[in-house]
Amino acid sequence: MSESPVSPRKKSPLSEFFNIIRNESLLRSLTLQVVAVLLAMLIGAIILLLSGANPIQAYGALLRGSFGSMAVLGRTLEKATPLVFAGLAVAFGFRGGLFNIGAQGQLLLGALTSAVVGFAVTGLPAIIHVTLALLAGALAGALFGAIPGALKTYRGAHEVIVTIMLNYIAINLTDYLADGPFKDVSPGNIVARTPQILDTARIPSVAGLPIGFLLAILVAIFIWWLLWKTTFGFEIRTVGLNPHAARYAGIKVARTVILTMVISGLLAGLGGAVETQGVVGRYQPGFNVGLGFDGITIALLGKTHPFGVLPASLLVGAMKAGSNEMQFTAGVATQITDVIQALILFFVAADVIVRGLLRMRDTGDEGVKLTTGWGKQ
């Protein structure tokens, strides 16, 4: 689609020219993603038809339930917030060459830890309490993320399986903790959950719009800056693209891999903390059901870039928020959004199909390199 002409080397006009080309490739990327989503929704509509539902009614309800009013928009943003963090966590991992499917478990631990700090620590002013609880959640996620990082570096254990196993372990662990040592023992409560966090730990909403989402945007910007504007980010990306050349470059690969997983886990844990402090107000098992593959879909839909993760999270958040309305008015089970999500992931991953449809050539845009086997690379 775009040829690379040979032009004499001038300074500013040339950089401007190549900025345009890069933006053009940005346009191409955007088109690919949008078409992938549309295709997925089309097939989703077919499935809806097959099961006797009315796709137009269903999608209409979905739209109303996510963007129809300020209140509903608030819910969409609420749903989107932890997704941004999960998406950033997975995208960050991808950039470092790691497939972090454990965002779910890291998020749960972050949520629980934040809740515990939220209700157990008293006498602090709001700003400090909020920050402390957030940091606690982030730290819990970071530590949990360090485990697969260390196992990969020192034992060559592939992070895909380790993180999935840790997800199950995290579910069991948080279940136990919420049903045991941290259980809400106030009179009348039998459900496994922690007590409510104190008001000083809460993250408020302003005019129905959650500040947690604003925080998510800020974190996304920070991650972008970290990856592309700092030496540390250069090291992470280099290790992700070519660990051998990274070693040649003098980068300490083992340290970088572990730090990548730690930061990835931190982001997920932070997401859990924001969810506890901004939405739920306590830790209750089951508040974020589904095996957290959302993060993967969002990361890939957003081309593993922080600024892509934001709109992708809004899309998936909208689907989650709107699915209740869809079930209510159109009688469609909420799981259809899972199916659509899987289809989006399929079309994004198999972009050959979409590119074929649009007759686009493959120029091999900067994608993700993931380790493919089980042994040490």
Added chain:
Amino acid sequence: MELSSSLRLALIKNRNILIVLGVVLLLVIYGSMVNMQITTALLASALRHSTPLILGAMCGLICERSGIVNIGIEGQMLFSAFIGFLANVYTGNLFISVLIALLAGALLGLLMAFMSVTLRTNQIIGGTVINILALGLTGYFYTAGLRTQGKLGPIPLGPLADIPLIGPVLFNNPPITYTTILLVFIVNFVLFRTAWGLRTRAVGEHPRAADTVGINVYKVQYVNTILAGAMAGLAGAFLTLEAVGSFERGMTNGRGFVALAVMIFGKWTPLGAWGAALLFGFTSALQTQLQFMGQIQIPHQFIGMLPYLMTIIVLAGFVGRSRAPAAEGEPYIKE
């Protein structure tokens, strides 16, 4: 003499498992002297737990021996479990339902092959797509309250079933369990002693070498992945049609991933994977039994964590030392 050489190879490669199994054997002998009934129940339970694991592991290793890393085993199992369940609800015929479950698994195997071989999608992502798709589709189409029309029951093999300890455990099993044990030996034979197996392994180690002697790499990968999918389908059928008798959302609960650890632990050989699966199964059964007997006061959530912890330990402990098929995970591009 010649027939046992592949057996010998498997035994040598899996020394570690043999040692642990030896220890287990001693425990069993001790246990049967103390309480025959409980020991028998324990072993039978171990075999039950191991069946989906070994089937999943064989699914995984057939794919990987052909060069395809398949982490979608979980999704294949879940999907086939559901389809088999539905088939039984609407036809009442267990045998046909099992076949339909096999087809469901093979269908997802076809999808995996299509994504990995033709579209050249990253195989880890491809497997993830299958997992999410299975979760979503089964969750969406499942309505509570559906019941199967019975489930597959045990078939005692005559007088063999009466042998103390071994009898009830090995010779009084439902059909899928028997089939699974047979499959272990069949797959082992095909993989290591037939031309198809040789070609498969060549494709997984050095696809270009296979290509240059005229082997159709893509065909080998497609056929193997589809067959492997059917194997996962059998595991799914086992869950709903033999073990439990009904369906529940997400009922595979990570077995498909544990199966990958079993595969690695078993060094990508069916016999090795069988030993590993029995080990995993035995541990699950033992812990449940001890819990039940009140010997150990551990919260049930920690028991639940056990198979996942073991998987991590296996990966951390053993994968560095084992050698996966050299060309797995890379799409083969015929120039």
Added chain:
Amino acid sequence: MMEDGLALEVRNITKRFPGVVANNRVNFSLHKGEVHALLGENGAGKSTLMNIVYGLYSQDEGEILLDASGTGEVKPVEIHTPHDAIQYGIGMVHQHFMLVPVFTVTENIILGDEITRGIALDLKTASDNIRQVSQEYGLDVDPDAIVEELPVGIQQRVEIVKALYRNAKILVLDEPTAVLTPQEVEDLFRIIHQLTERGVSIIFITHKLKEVLAIADRITVMRRGEVVGTTTPQETGEQGLAAMMVGREVLLRVEKGPASPGDVVLEVKNLSVADDQGHMTVRDVSFHVRAGEILGIAGVQGNGQTELAEGLTGLRALKSGEIQLNGKVVPAVNPRTLVEEGMAHVPEDRHKHGLVLEHTIADNMVLNTYYQEPFANGLRRNPDAIEENAQRLVKEFDVRTPSDLLAASTLSGGNQQKVIVAREFSRPILLLIANQPTRGLDVGSIEYIHRQIVAKRDKGIGVLLISAELDEITSLSDRIAVMYHGQIVAVVDPETTTREELGLLMAGAQLETAIPVGGAAPDSALLP
């Protein structure tokens, strides 16, 4: 020996790939029983042509003709897959062996053409057949050996037996001598003669002039996808062939004045390094390099050179031994310390170690200096400084690219190597370690890099040159160290040592007449 009649002919073969015409109306004929060399530099189209004959590619235009019935007359045939080629009696030994390392020799040879008893493989019968074939052609191979445990020369024989087992009457050898010692090359030539005596016709693809003159009956030269001409060793010599290959007069030896070596810049003492499998592939190696000289390490690939280079440059841990740069012991041998102490490294595998293909050319230019001023200020990168550096270097080293903001993957092999050279040569350095610096490059790039290396040496920098191309070593080095089985077996003067002597040393033979060369430092050794 050459008989009458054609075995194979290709007419007007054309093959296009995106952006390049690999074969352009190529005509080529092979007489029965002849050894016909296909000569050309990297990228000339020789391998493409043979891949078409072997069915790995399909031609866009043109036809292949074979004498299928043994009458001496060729008729057009359709070859779409290797299977077809094998049916027609064509066998190919690739440059990178098509052997499954974990299989036995038998399993590799019968792959795709298996003998079975019922449904099971009949390896016993297969082994017996293979033993028979190998003995008939005088090619000893052990059918039960595991391929990855065999030496490279034997692996090549397995490849040849594999073709003969399938009744190949036409054998294509693609760069077969790349991995052989001069002695093993002699063995291969002997085998080739035996084969032609039995009526096998041979196509010998290479870029090495000396070999072509030694073995070929006829020589066809290709350049940029086209046939330049066909000749015989009687009608031409090295200079003539080189001119045909490149299209202009070629400097076969780089111009180089005498060296004036100064102080020792690199001292290596008792270095031992293991490979990935734990085998000690570098064993107790000691040598030194002086400022202003080029020390070449000669040896066939696989004698420890890779691990030696990786050990010296911090890419692989040292099992034992010590490295001194400029008289100071290097305590922590890692790439960053070495770069800061003045070492430059042009690595063997440019895609693995030398570049990150997905990063921009500009980023690759600062790959190992990205953290230093002015390219970064603490944590913050300085894109303007990086950009300015890149533009300067692209101009100075003539890297052909429209913009340094493009990914390095957009560059040709020669230009990618230039990026690495630009990066390493533009720092103030004491020592340059260049490992296979011109592998896979066209003649123009090779000449350029050779000139650059000599220029550095003339500026007083010490150069350690590791290469499997003996010509490169002999033309550039002031001293030559020969590596065999992980040890330095001799250090010799290129002016007074013959190619044959070098070949013997590379094969591990003893040599009484090798004169040790070196200064005060005890580095030379006449064999253990």
